[in-house]
Amino acid sequence: MAGYVDPLVVGRVIGDVVDLFVPTINMTVSFGSKHVNNGCDIKPSMAANPPSVYISGQQSDLYTLVMTDPDAPSPSDPTMREWLHWMVINMPGGTDPSRGEEAVPYxxxxxxxxxxxxxxxxxxxxxxxxxxxxxxxxxxxxxRWFAAQHDLSFPVATVFFNSQKEPANRRR
Structure with a gap:
C-alpha cells in the first residue's frame, strides 16, 4: 500500500516557498466556479481577477494572505523568485480578503x-x-523573510495552482 504524500511537497511549494508546517485553518480559494485544489490547472484568463477566498478562524484573530509565483520568469531559471502577485494584511478570521487591507494590489x-x-x-x-x-x-x-520580519511564524494554510501561457486564439 502506498503512503500519502503531501501535494505541497510533491509540487515543491514546501522547500521553494515555505517550510514544512501543519495546517490549522481552513482556506477555500476559487476563481469563478473553479475551486483551487493543490496542483490544479487555472488558465491566466480565468485568474485575471482576484480569487474568492474564505478563511475559517475567530474574527478576533488577524491574518495575512500572500500570493507569489516562485517560477518567475521561467521555471528553469527563476531569477525573480518569488514574484509577489497579491498581499492582504489584517484580515479577520471567518471572513474574506475584502475585510482586510490590500497591501499589494492583485x-x-x-x-x-x-x-x-x-x-x-x-x-x-x-x-x-x-x-x-x-x-x-x-x-x-x-x-519566509517577510514572515520573519513581521513575526508571522509558520503558515496556517497554503494552496497552489499551476498556470501556463494560453495560445492567443484560445483566450477568453
Missing part, C-alpha cells in the same frame, strides 16, 4: 514560458500590521 498570472506555480499562503498575525508592511518591489519577494 496581479493575475502572466506566465511567459513554462508552467508556473502560484502559491497562496495564509499566516496568522500576532498583532495588527502597519500599512507600511508592503514590500517595495514585487520581484524577488521572499515569503
Amino acid at each position: 496581479m493575475g498570472p502572466a506566465p511567459r514560458v513554462g508552467i508556473h506555480r502560484y502559491v497562496l499562503v495564509l499566516f496568522r498575525q500576532k498583532s495588527r500590521l502597519p500599512g507600511v508592511a508592503s514590500p517595495a518591489t514585487r520581484a524577488n519577494f521572499n515569503t
